[in-house]
Amino acid sequence: MKRSDRITGLIILAAIALVAVSWIVMHRTPGTLAVIHVDGKVIATVDLTSREPQTLHITGVLGPMVIVADGKGSIRVTESTCPDQICVRTTPARSPGDQVICVPNHMVITVEGKGTGIDALAQ
Amino acid sequence: MRKAIAPIVAVIIVGAGLATFFALHKLPEPVTSTYFLMDTVLTIKTTGGDATAINKHLHALASNVDSMTSYYKSESETVHVNAAAGKGPVSVSPEYAALLKAAVAVETIDHGRTFDIAIAPISSLWGFTTKDFRVPAAKEISDTLAYSHSDELVLSGTTAQLRDSRARIDLGGIAKGYSLDVMEEYLLTVKPQPRQVIVDFGGNLLLYSGGRKHDWKIGIRDPRGQGIIGYVRSGDAFVATSGDYQRYFERDGKRYCHIIDPTTGYPGTLNQSTTVITTIQPMHGALGDALGKVFFCSTAETQRSLFHTVQGQGITGIVIVDAAGARSTLGPITLVPTAVQ
Numbered sequence: 001m002k003r004s005d006r007i008t009g010l011i012i013l014a015a016i017a018l019v020a021v022s023w024i025v026m027h028r029t030p031g032t033l034a035v036i037h038v039d040g041k042v043i044a045t046v047d048l049t050s051r052e053p054q055t056l057h058i059t060g061v062l063g064p065m066v067i068v069a070d071g072k073g074s075i076r077v078t079e080s081t082c083p084d085q086i087c088v089r090t091t092p093a094r095s096p097g098d099q100v101i102c103v104p105n106h107m108v109i110t111v112e113g114k115g116t117g118i119d120a121l122a123q
Numbered sequence: 124m125r126k127a128i129a130p131i132v133a134v135i136i137v138g139a140g141l142a143t144f145f146a147l148h149k150l151p152e153p154v155t156s157t158y159f160l161m162d163t164v165l166t167i168k169t170t171g172g173d174a175t176a177i178n179k180h181l182h183a184l185a186s187n188v189d190s191m192t193s194y195y196k197s198e199s200e201t202v203h204v205n206a207a208a209g210k211g212p213v214s215v216s217p218e219y220a221a222l223l224k225a226a227v228a229v230e231t232i233d234h235g236r237t238f239d240i241a242i243a244p245i246s247s248l249w250g251f252t253t254k255d256f257r258v259p260a261a262k263e264i265s266d267t268l269a270y271s272h273s274d275e276l277v278l279s280g281t282t283a284q285l286r287d288s289r290a291r292i293d294l295g296g297i298a299k300g301y302s303l304d305v306m307e308e309y310l311l312t313v314k315p316q317p318r319q320v321i322v323d324f325g326g327n328l329l330l331y332s333g334g335r336k337h338d339w340k341i342g343i344r345d346p347r348g349q350g351i352i353g354y355v356r357s358g359d360a361f362v363a364t365s366g367d368y369q370r371y372f373e374r375d376g377k378r379y380c381h382i383i384d385p386t387t388g389y390p391g392t393l394n395q396s397t398t399v400i401t402t403i404q405p406m407h408g409a410l411g412d413a414l415g416k417v418f419f420c421s422t423a424e425t426q427r428s429l430f431h432t433v434q435g436q437g438i439t440g441i442v443i444v445d446a447a448g449a450r451s452t453l454g455p456i457t458l459v460p461t462a463v464q
Contacts, residue, residue, distance in 0.1 A: 015137070040157040083254050086369065091349045097342060098349040106159045108166075118354055119337075120321050120328050122364045122398045122442070123344030 032096060032113035034075045036067065039106040048073050048094065048111065060105025067109065075109060076100060097121050151318070158182050160189050161299060163325030172317030177310075181322065184309060185302040191219055192294040192301075194243065194252065201294055205243075209288025212279065220281045225406050226297050229413040230273055232433055237420035238413050239385035241273040241285075243293035249390070251381045252293075256372040258379065264388040271385070296382075300363055300412025303329040307361075307403060326369070327412055328362040331403070343458065346395035346444050353450070353460040357400055357439060361408040365415035366396035384420040391420040398442040400456065407437050418443065426453065 034046040038060055046054060046069045053071035057064060063081030070076075076092035080102055087102035096113035099121075154174035158165040165185055167178045193199040200219045207213045215223070226240045243252070244267050250256040259267075275290040276283065285292065294301075302324055310320060310331050319337060322329040330339045336358055342351035346368045367380035367390075379390045397418040401411035414433065418426055418441055430441060430453040440454030452458050 037157055039159075084370075091347075093349050095350045097351070101164055103159060103162055103164065108157060108164060117340055118342035118351065119339045120323065120330060120362070121342045121344055121351065122328060122362045123326060123366065123369075 032073070032094075032111060034069065034093065035110050035112055037108045037110070046075060048075060058107070060102060060107045062105045065102065065105060065107060075111070077102065077107075077109070080105060099123075153319070154178060156182065158185075160186060161193075161295070161302075161325065163299070164323075165325070166323040168319075168321040168323075169317050170319040172313060172315050174317060177313060177317055177320065180309065181306045181320075184305045185324065188298055188302040188305060191216070192222070192298040194293045194295060201292060204283050204285060205291045208285035208290050212277070212282040212284040214282050217281055220278065220283065222294065222297070222301055222409065223276070223278055223283060223292075225301075225409050226294065226413060227273060227276070227278065229297075229410060229417065232414075233417045233429065236385055237391075238296065238417045239271075239273050240292045240294055240296065241275055241290055242271050242383050242385045243291035244271045244289060245383050245385075245388045246293065246381070247291075248388075249379065249383070250372075251370070251383075256374075256379070258374050268388045271388070296416050297409050297413045299324045299327045300361065301406075301409040303327055303361055303408035304406055307331060307408065308405070326364045326366070326415075327408065328360075329408065330357070330360050330362065332359055341400075343398060343442050343444075344396070347448065351461055352444070353458045355400070355440070355442060355452070355456045355458055357456070359403045360439060361401045361403065361411045362398060363401070363408075363411035363415040364396055364398045365419040367391070367419075368395065382416055382419050386420075391416075393422055393446055394419050395444045395446060395448065396442075397444075400439040400441070400454075402437045402439055404437050410437070414438070423451075430454065 032048040034048050035042055036044040043058060044056055048069060051071050054069040056067040058067060065077060066079040068076060068078050074092035074094045077087040077100055080087050082102055082104040087100055090100045093100050093109055093111050096111050097118060098111045100109040151171050153168050153170040155168045156178040167181050169177045190196060191200050194201055200215050204213055229238050230236060246252055248259045248263060248267055270287040270290050275286045276292060277286060303322060306322060307329055316333045320331040339357050340354050341357060341362055342354045345352045346366050365382055370381035371378050382391045384391045397415055399411045399415045399418060401407040421429060440452055440456030442458055443451050450458060
C-alpha cells in the first residue's frame with residue numbers, strides 16, 4: 001500500500017467520523033423540561049427527568065402559587081390564589097406539549113422536549 | 124504526488140457540501156410570545172421574517188377584536204348593544220355587523236339550533252360569567268330560555284337591536300376564531316413572509332405557512348388527561364376545539380361544562396371534545412369556532428347529517444370524542460392514534 005493511499009484513507013475516515021459526530025450532536029434528544037411562565041416571562045425551569053421531588057413557591061399576578069414536581073416526571077399546581085381553581089384541577093403535565101394554565105395568575109407551565117413530531121395541539 | 128491530492132480535494136468538496144446542507148437545512152429559531160386576553164391564553168410562535176414584530180402586531184389585532192366584542196369591557200360594541208336591549212336599534216361598526224351576520228349564519232346552518240350568541244342570560248344563570256357557579260332550578264332555566272334566543276336580535280345594515288329588555292348577546296363563542304381570521308388576513312400582507320406561524324388562542328389554532336404548503340401534524344388532546352390521543356395531518360388551516368375539560372364545575376359528582384346547549388339551557392353532555400378543521404378562507408376561523416360548539420352539543424346522528432350540510436363550505440374534517448370516550452372522524456382525515464405514553 002502506498003503512503004498516499006493510507007493518507008487518503010485516514011482523511012476519509014476522519015471526515016466520516018466528523019459527520020457522524022455532528023449528526024449525533026444535532027439530533028440529541030434533550031431531557032424533558034418544564035418551563036414556567038408568568039405574564040409571558042420565563043420565571044423557572046424544572047428538569048422533569050430528575051428523581052428529586054421539588055416544590056416551587058412562585059408569585060402569579062394575583063398572588064402566591066405552589067407548584068410541585070413529583071420526581072416521577074410530572075408537574076402540577078397544588079395551590080393557587082385564583083377564583084376558579086382550574087389550574088389545581090388540571091391533570092399533571094408530563095409529556096412534551098402538555099400545559100397547565102392559570103389564566104387569572106397569567107401563569108403557564110409548558111413541557112418542552114423533542115420526540116413527538118407534533119406541530120400544534122388542538123385542545 | 125499529484126495522484127494523492129485528487130482524493131483529498133474530493134473529500135474537502137464533499138465535506139463542504141455536507142456542511143452547507145446542514146447549515147441551510149436548519150430553520151431560523153422560532154420566536155414564541157404569550158399573552159393573556161379574552162379570559163384565556165394567546166400563544167404565537169413565528170419562525171422567520173420579522174418574527175418579534177409579527178407577534179406584537181398579531182396580539183394588537185386580537186386586542187382590537189377583544190375591545191370590540193367583549194361582554195365585560197364597557198366600551199365594547201357588545202356592551203353597547205346589550206345596554207340598549209328593549210330600547211330600540213343602535214348603530215354598530217360595519218365590522219361588528221359582519222361578525223353578527225356570520226354568527227347568525229351558523230345558527231341557520233344548524234337546524235337543531237345548538238349555537239346561539241343570545242344564550243348569554245342562561246350562561247349567567249349558571250354562573251359562567253361571574254365564576255359564582257350554581258345549578259339553577261328547572262323553572263329558572265325555562266323562564267330564561269324564553270328570551271335567550273337570537274330571534275330577539277334584529278339586524279338591519281349596520282344597526283342591531285335586542286327586542287326583549289332582558290336579552291343579551293355574548294360573542295365569546297366566535298370571537299377567538301374571528302381573531303384568527305383577522306390575523307390570517309394580516310399575515311398574507313406581511314413582507315418578508317414568515318416561514319411558519321402557529322397561533323394558539325384558547326383552543327383555536329391558526330396554522331400558517333404561506334405558500335410553503337406545510338404538512339402539519341396536529342395533536343388531539345386527551346380530554347380526560349394530559350397528552351394526546353393521536354394526531355391528524357392537514358395543510359394550512361384553522362383548528363377549533365370545544366371541550367368539557369377546561370371550563371367546568373362539579374356539583375354532587377356531576378360535571379357542568381361552560382358550553383350550554385341552547386335548546387335545553389343545560390351544559391352539553393353528549394361529547395367530551397369536538398375539533399373542527401377548516402380551510403384558510405375569510406371568516407372560516409369564526410365559522411370553525413362556532414361549529415365546534417354545534418358539533419359538541421349534537422348526537423352522532425345529527426353530527427353526520429350536519430357534516431353533509433357543511434362539507435362543501437370549507438370544512439376539512441372533524442374529530443369527535445364522545446361522552447363515552449369513543450373517537451371518530453368525519454371527512455377525509457385520519458386520526459392516527461398514539462401509543463399510550
